Amino acid sequence: MKAGELSLLKEQPLAELEKGLEPTRFVRIHRRYILQIDRLARIDTTVTNSRIAVLTNQTRLPISRSGYRRLTELLEG
Numbered sequence: 001m002k003a004g005e006l007s008l009l010k011e012q013p014l015a016e017l018e019k020g021l022e023p024t025r026f027v028r029i030h031r032r033y034i035l036q037i038d039r040l041a042r043i044d045t046t047v048t049n050s051r052i053a054v055l056t057n058q059t060r061l062p063i064s065r066s067g068y069r070r071l072t073e074l075l076e077g
């Protein structure tokens with residue numbers, strides 16, 4: 001973590017947290033990650049046909065197959 005950055009820890013299952021989020025702004029992309037749509041810069045694909053969400057701050061998050069389906073439905077919809 002860089003100086004001046006804040007780290008927050010919340011002990012709550014992601015499924016429970018996900019229920020309280022606006023479904024047009026947030027999407028579960030992986031069993032470990034929920035993405036805020038306006039932070040998405042692009043989706044990268046790799047040689048092995050996996051997908052990575054690249055955020056506006058260049059953070060890279062894996063996207064599962066089902067997460068990719070949910071993400072594309074939200075982006076298209």
